Amino acid sequence: MDRKITREMTIAQVLKLNPRSYHVLLRFGMFCMGCEIAHGERLDQAAIAHGVEIGRLLEELNRAQ
Numbered sequence: 001m002d003r004k005i006t007r008e009m010t011i012a013q014v015l016k017l018n019p020r021s022y023h024v025l026l027r028f029g030m031f032c033m034g035c036e037i038a039h040g041e042r043l044d045q046a047a048i049a050h051g052v053e054i055g056r057l058l059e060e061l062n063r064a065q
Contacts, residue, residue: 007044
């Protein structure tokens with residue numbers, strides 16, 4: 001997959017780009033994939049809200065591609 005997941009993407013965009021990201025998000029305690037927030041909240045905003053280090057999350061998400 002050529003497109004890299006970035007902090008500016010919404011959770012919904014991440015999941016559309018790579019559905020396997022679902023499992024990574026779950027491991028980080030981010031369970032909001034099916035809610036309306038997933039369409040408007042950027043990944044970096046979600047990371048802050050869940051106390052997740054964004055660099056580590058991005059690394060794992062991009063590795064899952």
